[in-house]
Amino acid sequence: MTKKTLEYSVKLPSHTDNLELIRTFVAGVAKKVGFQSEDINKIELAVDEACTNVVEHAYKEKENENIDVAIQIDYQKFTVVVTDKGKRFSPADIDIPDMDQYLAELRVGGLGIYLMKTLMDEVQYHTGPDGKNRVKMVKHFLKR
Amino acid sequence: MSGFDVVRKDVEAISVVYLKGYLDAHTASDFENALQQLVDEERIQIVVNLSELDYISSAGLGVFMGFIEDIRVKGGDIKLAELSDKVFRVFDLLGFPVLYEIFLNEEEAIQKYQ
Numbered sequence: 001m002t003k004k005t006l007e008y009s010v011k012l013p014s015h016t017d018n019l020e021l022i023r024t025f026v027a028g029v030a031k032k033v034g035f036q037s038e039d040i041n042k043i044e045l046a047v048d049e050a051c052t053n054v055v056e057h058a059y060k061e062k063e064n065e066n067i068d069v070a071i072q073i074d075y076q077k078f079t080v081v082v083t084d085k086g087k088r089f090s091p092a093d094i095d096i097p098d099m100d101q102y103l104a105e106l107r108v109g110g111l112g113i114y115l116m117k118t119l120m121d122e123v124q125y126h127t128g129p130d131g132k133n134r135v136k137m138v139k140h141f142l143k144r
Numbered sequence: 145m146s147g148f149d150v151v152r153k154d155v156e157a158i159s160v161v162y163l164k165g166y167l168d169a170h171t172a173s174d175f176e177n178a179l180q181q182l183v184d185e186e187r188i189q190i191v192v193n194l195s196e197l198d199y200i201s202s203a204g205l206g207v208f209m210g211f212i213e214d215i216r217v218k219g220g221d222i223k224l225a226e227l228s229d230k231v232f233r234v235f236d237l238l239g240f241p242v243l244y245e246i247f248l249n250e251e252e253a254i255q256k257y258q
Contacts, residue, residue, distance in 0.1 A: 016170035020147060023166075023199070041230055048201045052169040100239065111202035111238060118237055 006033075009070035014059045014084070022051050022069055029071050030078060035139075042119040043078065043139055049112035050082040050135045058086030058133060077121075078139045088127050089135075147171075147198075150178045158189045158257050160250060164196040167204035175204065179211045179222075188220025191253040195226035200234050208244065221245070225253040 008029050012018045023044040030040045051067055059065045068083040116123050122138035148171035149164040159182050167175060182190060192208075212222055225247040227235065235241060247253040 016168070019168050019170055019201075020166055037230075038233075041233070044199075045201060045234065048168060052201065052203060056169065111205060115202055115234075115237070 004074075006073040007070065008073075009068065011066050011068050013063060014055050014065040014067050014086075015063050016052065016055055018067075019048055019051060019055075022067075023048055025069065026071065026080060029073075030139075033073050033078065034141075035078070039139060043080065043137075046116045046119040046123075046137050047080050047082065049116050050080075050137065053089070053112055053135075054082060054084040054086065054133075058084045058089060060087065062086075076141055078141065080137045082135045082137075084133050085131060086133065089125060089133055148174060150174050152178060152182075154187070155254060157187070158191060158254050159187045160191045160193055160254070162193045162196065166199040167197060167207075168199065168201045169203035172203040172207050176207050176210070179207065183211065183215065183218075186218075188215045188218050189257045190215070190220065190222045191225055191250060191257075192222060193225050193250050194228070194231055197228070197231050200231050205234070205238060205240070208240070212243070221257075223247060223253040223256060225250045 010022070010025050012021065026047045027040050027044040030043045035043065047069065051069065054067050055061065065084070065086060070081045070083070072079045072081070116137060120137040121140050122136070124136045126134045126136070128134065147165040148167060151162040151164070153160045153162070161178055161182075163175065165171070179190070182188065208222060215222060223245045226249055227246060232246075235244075235246070245253070245256065247256070
């Protein structure tokens with residue numbers, strides 16, 4: 001890998017029907033840059049969870065909106081940014097579950113954020129002055 | 145796209161549910177409907193065979209969580225069988241093996257009920 005930054009992106013209608021397509025795209029790029037299958041699986045699941053949250057929460061199932069999925073690759077990391085123009089999401093609003101407690105209470109839902117943070121090296125939420133919400137997820141190449 | 149399928153097989157009092165393909169936020173309702181149908185029929189000794197499941201996200205895991213309490217209160221259970229390494233890793237990440245009995249093959253899971 002050179003120090004050049006590579007970029008790949010797709011824009012899709014906000015619908016769960018497109019999750020499979022998004023996973024195929026992200027997994028394809030991750031494979032292309034040399035990740036092994038276990039890390040590819042982690043990246044595609046984290047991105048699926050981020051996009052599912054956009055469809056179900058940011059846009060509340062409105063289908064005439066778009067999700068942008070952009071991948072940036074430099075010599076040390078694989079960065080995926082999921083962008084939407086829906087309802088602002090504040091991670092502080094979501095309790096990250098203590099899994100022992102979660103399972104003991106047989107709770108339902110809220111696992112997506114936990115998975116994203118567990119699967120990726122970094123997860124950041126940001127709403128810009130343009131009103132767009134961005135979830136940035138990073139996987140480092142260290143273990144390759 | 146809809147790369148998901150649910151097939152059911154009844155073995156006496158036990159129902160085996162075969163999941164195939166991708167279980168995500170788009171397809172979770174199909175699995176939910178299949179489990180709801182079993183609960184409605186009071187067939188609550190359930191084995192879910194995951195040998196052909198290629199992918200699961202939290203939406204799919206949420207379906208298991210959504211039914212387990214109700215089914216156990218009624219005296220039944222959901223037992224899991226034949227998970228691929230990929231799918232098992234997701235269950236394991238969330239600590240699900242503590243909550244669900246997981247079997248290497250379907251026969252073992254069925255025998256546990258008998």
